[in-house]
Amino acid sequence: MPATLKTCAPLFWSTDLGIDYGAPTLHLRDLLPVVGEESSAFFQHQDGIAIGETLQLIWCPPVSDLNGWSEQPSEIALSQLLRVKISGPAQAPAAPLHAIHHGMQRYAFDVLSCKPLLAALQAQPLDPAAWQLAKIGSAAGTCLSWDELTWCGRAEAAGLTYLVATRPCETYLEMIVEVNEQQIVGLLSVYLSPGGDDYDFGRRVLSGDELRAIKRVLQVAQPLQDCQEAYLAI
Secondary structure: OOOOOOOEEEOEEEEOOOEEEEEEEEHHHHHHOOOEEEEEEEHHHOOOOOOOOOOEEEEEEEHHHHOOOOHHHHHHHEEEEEEEEEEEEEEOOOOHHHHHOOOEEEEEEEEEEOOOOOHHHHOOOOOOOOOOOOOEOOOOOEEOOOOOOOEEEEEEEEOEEEEEEOOOOOOOEEEEEEEOOOOOOEEEEEEEOOOOOEEEEEEEEOOOOHHHHHHHHHHOOOOOOOOOOOOOOO
């Protein structure tokens, strides 16, 4: 997983695959983008997608694609990390009304690789300099992004821990960490705000103020549960 490769999570993936998404059971193999074929997704303008660029995309199953992992945490373990090459704007004759209303753009891309997200995260080498938690300035001084939260939640996914939180000013945070008796290892740090979205990959042991902040979140976070009954067949 190239640390320098730009990473995005599309606002939502195209659903014109000839699949009945209202069926009681969907098969994961039918939903996944296929390596060597073309696929497409809807992006925000601020994602700055450029024709011809290669980037990483996080793919989520349908419920978490629309509502986020916090609403269907079991789908974290089914999410994928793709490497794609943008081929151009995609024709969208049946674009959802909310996509048209918000001026989102649909892009087509060639799928170069597809691997389970959690396995890709765990395979990363330790890198203390991979990323740092964002710092937020205020009238009272500077604090870490994971301090002064308005809400936080947690869920377990294939032996890892998913954390999610909200802050004032429409800021949304996510982390995937390994937790054991000796240490907490961060694998993925996500910072979403009106100013832009940041997805930071890298396996690093938390320490100092970062460790203090995440330990507190682990203690107070509300347990998350799926909002919808299981519908995916593996």
